[in-house]
Amino acid sequence: MLLLAMDTATPAVTVALHDGTAAVAASGQVDARRHGELLLPAVDRVLAEAGAGLDAVTGIVVGVGPGPYTGLRVGLMTADTFGLALGVPVHGVCTLDALAYAAEDVEGPFVVATDARRKEVYWARYADRRTRLTEPAVDRPADLAGDVTELPAVGAGALLYPGTFTDPRGPQHVAAAALAALAAERLAAGEELLEPRPLYLRRPDAQVPKNYKVVTPQ
Template sequence: MLLLAFDTATPAVTVALHDDSGVLAGSTRVDARRQGELLAPGIVDVLRAAGRTRFELTDIAVGVGPGPYTGLRVGIVTALAMGDALGIPVHGVCTLDALAYAARRDGTVEGPFVAATDARRKEVYWARYDDAGERVEGPGVDRAAELALGAVRVAVGAGAALYPECFAEVRGPEHPDAAALAGFAASRLAGGRELLPAEPLYLRRPDAQVPAGYKAVTPSGPRP
C-alpha cells in the first residue's frame, strides 16, 4: 500500500504519505485562508521528499470534516479528481477521528475524552471517544457550554482551546495532522474495516443563502 492522506477541514493544510511501514513524509501549514493555494504544492513536496510519484499511489484518504464549506471542498474535490485520474480508491476519514488518533498516538490522553475543532459562531465541531479511542458519540456542532458530556471533561483540539472554561483539562494537539489521518486510515483498511465515503460532513447549512422573495429580472430589448 502507498496511501496519500490530506485534510483541509481546519486551518491546518496537512499532507502525508504512508506505506506498510509507516509515514514516509509529511507537511503541515496552518493558514485558514489559503487551502486552495497550499494543498497541491504540499502534495508535490511530500511525494518528492519520499522519492515517490503519484503513479505509485494505491489509495487516497481525505479528511471529510466536519468543517467549513470552503476548506472541505478543496480537499475532497482534489482527492476525488486524483482518484479518478489515477484509477485508485478514495477513502473518507472524519477529521475529528484523525485528531483523536493523533492525541492517542502522542500519549496526550488516557481514558475517555472529547475532540473539538472551531466551528465559528461561538460553536465547536465535536465528538466523544472512549478509553480505546473509538468514537462513541458525534460528530455534532454545538456551543461548548451546552455539551452534555457527563463525567468526560478532558478535551483536545483548537475548538476546546477556545473555551477552556467548559472543560476541566484542555490538551493538544490543536489541529489534526495527515500523518495521524494516514495512520488511522491504514490501520482500518488493514483490519478490513470500512472508512467513510469521500463526501463532506456538513453539520449545518452554509452561510450563503439564496435571498427569499427576490424578483426575477427579464432582459428588455426592442420588440420585433
C-alpha cells in the same frame, strides 16, 4: 501500499504519504484562508521528500470533516480528482477520528472539539483513541452537558473556550500522518472506510437573501 492522505477540514492544510507501516513524508501548514493555494504545493513537497512519483500511489485518504464548507471541499475535490486520474480508491475518514487517534497522551474517555466558527464547535465523544461513542455534532460550547466539558478535550475548539472545556489538551489540529495511519490500520483489519463525501452538519454561510426578488424577462 502507498497512501496519499490530505485534510483541509480545519485551519491546517496537511498532507502525508504512508507506506502502510509509517508515514514516509508529511507536510502541514495552518492557514484558514489559503487551503486551495497551499494544498497542491504540499502534495508536491511530500512526494519529493519521499522520492516517489504520483503514479506510485495506491490509494487516497481524505478527511471528510466535519468542517467549514469552503475549506473542506478543497481537500475532497482534490482527493476525488487524484483518485479519478490515477484509477485508485479514495477513502474517507472522519477528521475528528484522526485527531482522536493522534491523542496518544490522553487516557480514558475524552472529547475532540474543533472550531466550527459562529461561536460553535464540531465535537464528538470517545472511549479511547480508536473508539468514537457519539456521532459528530455542532453546538455552542455553553450548550454542551457538564459530563462532556469536564472530560479531557483534544483540539483547537477546546483551547478557544477554556471557560467551558476544563481540561484542554493537544494536538490542536489534525495531521495527515495520523489520518493515513488510522486509515491503514482500518484497511489492514478489513474495515470499510467512509465514502469521500463531506460531513458539513450545517448549511454554508453564503445563502440567497430571504427577500430576493426574481426578475424574469417579459
